[in-house]
Amino acid sequence: MHPKALLDACADLVAQVLRFEHPADAVVSRYFREHRSLGPRERATLAETAYAVLRRKLLFEHLAGSGSGPRERRLAILGFAGPRDFLKSALSEPEKAWLDHCDGIDPASLSERHRHNLPEWLAEPLKAQLGDDFWPLVEALNEPAPLDLRVNMLTDKREDVRQELKLAGIDARPTPYSPWGLRVQDKPALTRVDAFARGAIEVQDEGSQLLALLTDARRGQMVVDFCAGAGGKTLALGAAMRNTGRLYAFDVSAHRLEKLKPRLARSKLSNVHPAAIAHERDDRIKRLAGKIDRVIVDAPCSGLGTLRRNPDLKWRQSPQSLAELTAKQAAILESAARLLKAGGRIVYATCSLLRAENEDIAAAFTAGHPGFRRLQVRELLEAAKVPDAASLCSADGQDLRLWPQRHGTDGFYAAAWEKVQS
Numbered sequence: 001m002h003p004k005a006l007l008d009a010c011a012d013l014v015a016q017v018l019r020f021e022h023p024a025d026a027v028v029s030r031y032f033r034e035h036r037s038l039g040p041r042e043r044a045t046l047a048e049t050a051y052a053v054l055r056r057k058l059l060f061e062h063l064a065g066s067g068s069g070p071r072e073r074r075l076a077i078l079g080f081a082g083p084r085d086f087l088k089s090a091l092s093e094p095e096k097a098w099l100d101h102c103d104g105i106d107p108a109s110l111s112e113r114h115r116h117n118l119p120e121w122l123a124e125p126l127k128a129q130l131g132d133d134f135w136p137l138v139e140a141l142n143e144p145a146p147l148d149l150r151v152n153m154l155t156d157k158r159e160d161v162r163q164e165l166k167l168a169g170i171d172a173r174p175t176p177y178s179p180w181g182l183r184v185q186d187k188p189a190l191t192r193v194d195a196f197a198r199g200a201i202e203v204q205d206e207g208s209q210l211l212a213l214l215t216d217a218r219r220g221q222m223v224v225d226f227c228a229g230a231g232g233k234t235l236a237l238g239a240a241m242r243n244t245g246r247l248y249a250f251d252v253s254a255h256r257l258e259k260l261k262p263r264l265a266r267s268k269l270s271n272v273h274p275a276a277i278a279h280e281r282d283d284r285i286k287r288l289a290g291k292i293d294r295v296i297v298d299a300p301c302s303g304l305g306t307l308r309r310n311p312d313l314k315w316r317q318s319p320q321s322l323a324e325l326t327a328k329q330a331a332i333l334e335s336a337a338r339l340l341k342a343g344g345r346i347v348y349a350t351c352s353l354l355r356a357e358n359e360d361i362a363a364a365f366t367a368g369h370p371g372f373r374r375l376q377v378r379e380l381l382e383a384a385k386v387p388d389a390a391s392l393c394s395a396d397g398q399d400l401r402l403w404p405q406r407h408g409t410d411g412f413y414a415a416a417w418e419k420v421q422s
């Protein structure tokens with residue numbers, strides 16, 4: 001494609017994602033469907049340019065205050081994810097001069113908001129929470145996320161799969177913490193790999209794998225994945241149960257549960273029972289009250305721990321949407337806890353970075369439920385033989401706290417309780 005045409009296409013896509021009517025990945029996929037002739041390299045440039053603009057939106061909007069031409073074009077020039085000389089061959093002389101001027105700006109001279117590119121309602125609590133670690137987080141959120149795989153331990157061994165992938169030309173290393181994980185360099189087309197087709201691997205962030213490990217679902221148990229979605233954790237739990245017992249995969253979204261079906265078929269699991277529920281107080285939940293050994297609540301959340309992959313989330317959330325989410329999270333945890341039998345374990349987890357969705361929800365649950373004993377996540381991870389467990393937890397060892405800048409995973413939180421009385 002001619003550089004000018006590619007830059008025009010980038011500006012077009014940038015305009016579409018910045019409307020924030022739909023998640024950025026859906027907008028990009030739709031754009032590719034509507035422009036089938038685009039090659040793989042052009043697609044990569046388009047997607048990465050749109051994501052670069054979403055990541056550095058505040059800075060780029062500030063810089064785009066100067067220059068000329070349509071605003072989206074200026075933003076696409078600033079975020080263009082391709083060689084500089086290729087880009088410059090698409091620019092007019094004034095645009096080249098403007099880009100050189102922007103390139104020459106000393107980052108240290110920029111205001112804080114133009115350096116962190118976060119909305120204030122998000123930057124403020126993160127600064128308060130992280131102190132000196134705030135800026136490393138900002139850097140980490142601008143890095144691409146690695147591609148992690150979970151090996152299906154029901155059917156395969158991690159090292160065998162690693163060797164198999166190597167023969168297929170894919171370099172994978174064991175993940176540092178999850179005993180089930182492999183981290184892959186680059187972004188290979190996995191669907192063409194036999195290990196994927198036969199269900200030996202699934203794409204799953206290492207942090208997500210640790211949440212399933214923490215749940216410690218065992219052979220023959222009754223287990224509920226309360227917010228199963230497309231079943232990432234369900235599949236990990238089912239394999240940990242060695243395809244025995246009964247694993248309910250609930251979600252209010254039948255559409256998301258539908259996406260679990262092909263994954264389930266590949267996984268060889270037959271102990272999983274997906275069911276759409278109307279809401280967290282559905283009759284199905286009431287019928288199972290007091291009968292369940294393990295519950296995981298992978299709660300609907302702001303998703304801000306996944307900003308490396310979904311940078312649009314910081315612009316699509318607001319203090320108001322956050323308040324709605326925290327009320328929902330508390331209600332779901334409350335209902336899910338009723339499922340447990342005495343001695344059972346419940347894990348509450350999110351992929352949010354914010355205390356409001358994490359520690360605050362867990363503290364309120366503990367305070368309101370004397371029949372539940374808070375478990376030390378560090379001890380649970382150690383029991384699951386996760387290396388360096390203390391480094392994955394809050395200072396007191398109580399909660400799981402995964403951060404992109406510290407652990408290379410998405411941001412995750414988890415707390416766990418045991419039911420001590422019926």
Ligand SMILES: C[S@@+](CC[C@H](N)C(=O)[O-])C[C@H]1O[C@@H](n2cnc3c(N)ncnc32)[C@H](O)[C@@H]1O
Binds near residue numbers: 228231252
């Ligand atoms: C973080 S996602 C789950 C991701 C999934 N566990 C996985 O590993 O792929 C949260 C899910 O909660 C579901 N959800 C929202 N409200 C719910 C409710 N009241 N009861 C159960 N699930 C709910 C959403 O539909 C969404 O699929």
